[in-house]
Amino acid sequence: MIQSLLIANRGEIAVRVARTAREMGLEPIGVYAAADADAYHVAQMDRVVCLGEGPPMETYLSIPRLLEAARQVGVHAVHPGYGFLSENADFARAVIEAGFVWIGPPPEAIDEMGDKVRARRRMREAGVPVVPGSDELAQSEEALANIAKQIGFPVLVKAAAGGGGKGMSRVDRVEELPAALAEGRRVARAAFGSDRVYLERLFERPRHVEFQVFGDRSGNVVHLFERECSVQRRHQKIVEETPCLALDAPLREAMGRAAVQAARAVGYVGAGTVEFLLDEQRRFYFLEMNTRLQVEHPITEETLGLDLVRAQIEVADGAILPEAWLSGKLYPRGHAIELRLYAEDPVAFLPRTGRLLAWEEPSGPGVRVDAGVERGSSIGLDYDALLAKLVVSAADRAAAIARARRGLAEWIVLGVETNAPLLDSVLASEEFASGNYSTDLVSHVSLPEISETPDAVWIAAALELASGGSARGSPASRAPEPWDEASGWRPGT
Amino acid sequence: MRIVCAEKSLDVHLDGETAVLGDRRLTFRARRANGEIVAIEMEGHVIPLRAVREGNTVAIWCRSRTFDARPASALSARPRETGSLVSPMPGRVRRVEVAAGDRVERGQVVVILEAMKMEHAILSPREGVVGTIAFKEGDLVDAGVELVEIE
Numbered sequence: 001m002i003q004s005l006l007i008a009n010r011g012e013i014a015v016r017v018a019r020t021a022r023e024m025g026l027e028p029i030g031v032y033a034a035a036d037a038d039a040y041h042v043a044q045m046d047r048v049v050c051l052g053e054g055p056p057m058e059t060y061l062s063i064p065r066l067l068e069a070a071r072q073v074g075v076h077a078v079h080p081g082y083g084f085l086s087e088n089a090d091f092a093r094a095v096i097e098a099g100f101v102w103i104g105p106p107p108e109a110i111d112e113m114g115d116k117v118r119a120r121r122r123m124r125e126a127g128v129p130v131v132p133g134s135d136e137l138a139q140s141e142e143a144l145a146n147i148a149k150q151i152g153f154p155v156l157v158k159a160a161a162g163g164g165g166k167g168m169s170r171v172d173r174v175e176e177l178p179a180a181l182a183e184g185r186r187v188a189r190a191a192f193g194s195d196r197v198y199l200e201r202l203f204e205r206p207r208h209v210e211f212q213v214f215g216d217r218s219g220n221v222v223h224l225f226e227r228e229c230s231v232q233r234r235h236q237k238i239v240e241e242t243p244c245l246a247l248d249a250p251l252r253e254a255m256g257r258a259a260v261q262a263a264r265a266v267g268y269v270g271a272g273t274v275e276f277l278l279d280e281q282r283r284f285y286f287l288e289m290n291t292r293l294q295v296e297h298p299i300t301e302e303t304l305g306l307d308l309v310r311a312q313i314e315v316a317d318g319a320i321l322p323e324a325w326l327s328g329k330l331y332p333r334g335h336a337i338e339l340r341l342y343a344e345d346p347v348a349f350l351p352r353t354g355r356l357l358a359w360e361e362p363s364g365p366g367v368r369v370d371a372g373v374e375r376g377s378s379i380g381l382d383y384d385a386l387l388a389k390l391v392v393s394a395a396d397r398a399a400a401i402a403r404a405r406r407g408l409a410e411w412i413v414l415g416v417e418t419n420a421p422l423l424d425s426v427l428a429s430e431e432f433a434s435g436n437y438s439t440d441l442v443s444h445v446s447l448p449e450i451s452e453t454p455d456a457v458w459i460a461a462a463l464e465l466a467s468g469g470s471a472r473g474s475p476a477s478r479a480p481e482p483w484d485e486a487s488g489w490r491p492g493t
Numbered sequence: 494m495r496i497v498c499a500e501k502s503l504d505v506h507l508d509g510e511t512a513v514l515g516d517r518r519l520t521f522r523a524r525r526a527n528g529e530i531v532a533i534e535m536e537g538h539v540i541p542l543r544a545v546r547e548g549n550t551v552a553i554w555c556r557s558r559t560f561d562a563r564p565a566s567a568l569s570a571r572p573r574e575t576g577s578l579v580s581p582m583p584g585r586v587r588r589v590e591v592a593a594g595d596r597v598e599r600g601q602v603v604v605i606l607e608a609m610k611m612e613h614a615i616l617s618p619r620e621g622v623v624g625t626i627a628f629k630e631g632d633l634v635d636a637g638v639e640l641v642e643i644e
Binding site for chain 2: 412455
């Protein structure tokens with residue numbers, strides 16, 4: 001029996017896992033880097049272990065330090081959250097070899113899916129459609145150029161060991177390919193330690209639709225329906241919803257079946273997500289499998305009324321999947337939307353830093369906030385800029401959109417700029433309302449015109465300036481506002 | 494007092510629950526909780542609002558928008574543009590594209606800074622000759638530090 005859980009993560013996901021652990025009567029045990037001692041997640045645990053000094057590589061990403069922490073407190077199980085070491089097969093192996101329960105898939109499944117090129121081959125063999133592209137044999141410039149001509153331009157150069165959109169670049173003509181390959185290899189080597197790249201056909205207006213899958217140790221694998229994840233900036237999701245309007249019952253069934261096949265092919269156990277690309281003719285292709293809990297898992301939880309983290313822990317403890325899941329008696333109810341609040345400017349998506357001078361979360365009917373920060377939290381650049389997720393659920397899609405906008409309007413954040421205006425513009429756009437959108441939605445969305453400063457703002461400013469200062473702020477800790485410098489900016493590769 | 498907010502300035506005078514904004518006179522009530530403003534009421538309307546002062550700046554949240562307000566007199570305290578290239582945010586120097594003594598044109602890429610999975614090109618604001626380069630590739634830099642001198 002699992003009695004205590006080491007949560008090898010930080011931020012909102014560490015807090016979210018701790019909540020379920022506590023509900024299950026398990027002691028949540030947290031970890032933190034020395035520089036991160038005042039982070040919000042630290043105060044949400046029953047016990048915490050300091051991972052010592054150093055950058056993320058030497059703390060949250062250090063397998064020896066995390067194992068040492070687990071031994072030190074004598075935990076039973078380790079939950080990796082998402083990001084950091086959650087998709088690192090070596091970490092999974094080390095946890096298992098040290099005698100702890102690993103709350104995740106078998107290390108072999110992580111390996112199979114972690115190499116994107118190998119995963120493509122496995123999926124083809126398993127009868128799952130993949131995006132037309134190159135395989136692992138093609139690494140020379142000449143071979144890749146030939147494949148690019150075969151599949152047709154534009155193509156996408158991607159890192160074999162990659163993920164999260166890093167190292168991806170678009171190539172429109174064969175002459176551009178050598179430079180794109182060189183740049184892709186450079187970024188891939190720096191980010192993932194391997195410079196192998198592959199090509200995929202680039203679809204101009206695709207949707208990203210993913211399926212939640214779940215397996216147990218008895219070999220059962222089921223899917224828990226889809227999540228529409230097409231609203232992205234810089235290849236990263238900012239708004240997700242379920243159900244996906246583009247799927248009718250037969251397509252949903254076909255994609256769900258393919259997702260289960262994909263998971264089965266690698267002997268999957270626990271929670272995973274199979275990502276598909278859906279083209280304008282509504283043909284679907286396997287993109288990749290995320291062998292961990294997904295950031296946007298809560299929308300599945302809300303429409304199905306279940307707790308995926310609880311299921312992860314139970315399955316890791318040897319339980320078979322619930323009867324209702326196995327017999328297909330699981331029906332999504334209503335509609336759910338997740339909004340990711342990032343510390344970044346809403347136009348160029350550049351990260352923002354500072355201290356949260358005010359932080360008041362939305363609440364009320366159908367509103368769930370999974371946050372990793374609180375008032376006073378410092379936002380730096382060492383970690384992901386995700387501050388919190390607003391998850392709303394309602395009887396239908398229109399009500400969910402209205403609820404999400406209401407929630408955003410209630411959210412009070414001061415001190416660090418966020419992408420909230422962009423999120424609201426997405427929700428307010430006709431394109432999003434129509435449900436007929438693809439991954440280029442954000443590029444069509446315009447932020448509202450800046451209107452006059454309200455009278456109330458002038459009055460509040462005068463009140464505060466006359467009063468000699470508020471007790472909340474401490475002088476000189478405010479981050480500089482360097483963004484209006486004369487330097488030019490270009491999005492990264 | 495003259496206040497600057499969102500690139501505009503306005504004379505604001507308060508007398509009890511009367512506010513004079515430029516040439517307009519309004520009555521208002523500040524609703525507070527634990528001493529902090531939570532709303533301003535005007536003409537029967539309740540406007541939720543938060544205001545936090547730090548030094549000479551007041552950060553204000555109002556109807557999903559945020560504002561920074563400061564006394565007009567505080568403006569002169571803003572740093573003037575110098576002959577240097579200043580890092581606009583904390584990050585890691587990915588590439589230095591120039592060497593000391595190089596002649597650079599306005600808009601030429603001088604440094605590539607990496608922060609949060611993005612590469613940012615820092616461009617020269619003017620024509621000139623590269624002086625001291627304070628950082629090398631791989632160095633971590635804070636926001637607001639001088640990266641390269643352009644003479």
